[in-house]
Amino acid sequence: MDSVTNHTLDHCRIPSRPTYRALSWVMVVQFSLGLPLNLSVLYIFIFRFQFWRNRCVFLFNIVVADFLLVVCLPVKVHHYQHNLRRSENNGLCKAMLFMLFLNRGASIAFLIALSLDRYFNVVHLGRRGNIVRTLKTSPTVSVVIWLLLLPLTIPTLVHTFECCNSHGRQVETSYHDVTDTFREVVFFTQIVVPFLVLVYCTVRIVSRLRRRTVGKKSRLRRAVWAVLSVLLVFSFCFLPCTVARAALLSVRLLNLKEAEDVAVQVYDALMVLSYTDCLLDPLIYCFYHSGFKDAYVSTFCPAFLKRKLIEQQCAVSRTNTTTSNRTNTTTGSRSVTVPNIERALWTT
Structure with missing residues (x-):
């Protein structure tokens, strides 16, 4: 058993000191920029917008998730500076994994909620039963989303995940095998399924807006950028590390030692890249809230x-003053007002 433990700890040591020193300084920059940025954004949503009254609940929860992520970065910097991929303290390691994956899941969940809300507002404008639009004003819904994320995050506490110790890295039991398999399924599903939802919502919204022949073109273009901003940030921050994770699992299952060292560095580098979402999310706020x-x-x-x-x-x-905000068409003696889709687009 001791040999297994030593092998695990050896695997958690960095394969290349210069690479991880560079990654640690990248996280220093992320923390230095992300902490004041997210604190200032929190101030805006709490004291200027009063998010619980201004339909900004989903946006506020993304800010909270980003802020908690930023708080975790100094611990990661400390580990990389001391030639470790994770803490040698098992409790601290699990706590860090829990926080990182919970915040990642929350950020993804609320980005999807924003996109679904915009999808119903644009594609199904005027229809009753927009559940997302109705529920987004309730803080209780946000609490429920956080609670639903817990069952998907708890598996990271059962068995170490950071160093990819699953499916062959250690002597497997049926218990470990099921736990590791479930964790990997959750990791990939948490990225792939939301990405497909984002692509579908974005395509439908862009198609719907392009078919409009009335309305202010500038606002329509900005609405398109609102939905595209979520897709672009999601693709830039979360998809690369998912692909790298799949590659890392593949080379390890094939027992390619040299390739695994390279795959580990690529995976960790792209995970560090994913932390950039705490700096990019404010761009989404600018598109989704007209007054931010x-x-x-x-x-x-x-x-x-x-x-x-x-x-x-x-x-x-x-x-x-020279351009009408909405177009009226007259049919006989009856005046028909074209639905103002822009108003729905900017209602958050």
């Missing part, structure tokens, strides 16, 4: 940026 950028700039940015923002708003208001 204005509130952030007016609260935290220097005076010259505030003046520039005011000038842009004045220019937009002058343009709006």
Whole structure:
């Protein structure tokens, strides 16, 4: 048993010191930028928007998930700086894994909720029964989502996951085999299924907006970018590490030692890349909440940026005086108002 444990710890040591030193400094930059950014965004949603009243509950939960991720980064930096892929303390290792996977799952879940809400608002505008639109104003729903994520995160506590110790790395028992298989299925399903949902929602929304012949083109383009921003951030942050995880499992099952050392470094590097979502998510807030950028700039940015923002708003208001926000078509003596899809697009 001791030999198995020593083998596990040896495998958790870094295969290349320069690579992991570089990755640790990348996480230092992520933490240095992410901590003040997410704290400032939390301030906006709590004190400026009062998210529980302003239909920003889903966005607020993404900020919370990003903030908890940022808090975990110094521990990862410490490990990489000391030539370890994870902590040698089993309790700390499991706690870190639990936090990282819980926050990742929460971020993905609420991004999907945003996309589904936008999908129903655009593709099924005017239909009754938009459950997502009804439930998104309730903080209770967000609590339920967090609680539902717990059963999917707890398997990371059962058996170490960070060093890919599953399916052959240790002497397997039926218990370990089932646990490891379930964990791997959850890991890949948590990425692949939401990605397919995002692609479907994005394609339907873009198709729906392109068929519109009325409405302000600038707002329609911005609506398209809103749904594309979620898909792009998701694809950039989460898909690469998923592919790397599959490659790592494959080379290890084939017992390719040299290839495994390379695959481990690629996987860890792409996992570090996935932490960048805490820096990219504010771009999504700008697209999904029409007042977020204005509130952030007016609260935290220097005076010259505030003046520039005011000038842009004045220019937009002058343009709006010459362009109608909605188009009316007259049929006989009856006036028919074209549904204002833009209003639904910017209701968060």
